[in-house]
Amino acid sequence: MKIGVIDYGMGNLFSVEQALKRLGCEVIITADEKALDTADALLLPGVGAFPDARKRLAETNLDQYLQKAQRENRPLLGICLGMQLLFEQSDEVTPTKGLGFFKGCIKRFSGSQEGQAYRVPHMGWNELIVTNRPAWLHNEVSAKHVYFVHSFYATDIVESELVAYADYFGIQVPGIVTNGSVTGMQFHPEKSGELGVYLLEQWLKGVKAC
């Protein structure tokens, strides 16, 4: 299976490339639309700030390409900032429109919940709690934790699009969302040990079944 990792100059692509290769995928990292056309599925990575990422997607016309991919029901996985970009809007730095594949807005953790202060970023291993199971996700493995590192999270989402969340000081932090052929993971599956590998593997199986 060939995975097209969208290279728009944001983030470290080495780890995700290695994780996919370990799962037997061929990986191309490119911004070239013709090359991306040959991939069985697309992966939108991302580390950094939302407005920068959105700007680069627009400058490279990759935003148009992703809109087209979504209309054509091509499998697409967004990771971390790559997931946040799939939402309608983000408040990071300045309100910026996203790709709009998911309803909801990306907001910063306030750092206090019911008078109790908590750490921002949400950094480390948190338990993933499954709410809706999409066709591609079978039973979980015994590992329950995945690795998160982020200061912004998706709010006002559509409940039926939520697959799994993590609890952070009473806040329901969307961990996996899915809508049609599009999936987002807020944590880093490539850095999440056994469960991360399993989730990537299941997503790839879902791609194969398309």
Add this chain to the structure above:
Amino acid sequence: MLTKRIIPCLDVKEGRVVKGIQFVSIRDAGDPVELAKFYDEQGADELVFLDISASHEGRETMIDVVRQTAATLAIPFTVGGGIRTLDDMKRILRAGADKVSVNTSALERPALIQEGSDYFGAQCIVVAIDARYSEEDGTWMVYTHGGRNKTPWSAIEWAKEAVRLGAGEILLTSMNQDGEKSGFDLALTKAVREAVTVPVIASGGAGHAEHFYEVLAQEVDADAALAASIFHYKETSVAQVKEYLREKGVAVR
């Protein structure tokens, strides 16, 4: 619920792990990648590589170590030691490390923290602080060059300044406790933890599993604890520490 992290630290010199390691299950105990794999299997939540190479060649070798580790491991890792410029950070992070840690170089030129944070995001930038209690100052002061030089900064003020400049995490080592195996410096950790909003990793002084409990439990509430020799010399294992913490009701992975 977010879990507390246990982080083994590996000192690497010219591409080889230093401090004797006695693991029968490891073919080459001096190979950082082999050892990283071992700790991953033990349930380590993250790893820290501290590059103590003195030579340029040694630093080049470290890039290979980082690349191989990233290709092998599915947990995050941090690389520290000798990172002085944004270019140094780029090289390490592009080779596949998740975070870089800066210490002396950030004290010499605090703007380095901001440059790294602006470019990669705060989550990639760890500021390592070596602190020692000073009777004269009545607080913990920051030292550089492996503890040889005292700076005018108190640990609390420097931690706050580092976070203001964009540090995403503080790696706090007690020089009083380091190597003593009598427990982490609880008062220092608590003071710094309360002063900043980012996660704090406690380091220095781990002797057995109870010490991890003391520093991670509610009273001090460090976000993670780091140790080197007790894991290397098999005095305890990451798995044993986590089992103990679990029994005591601390959330671990």
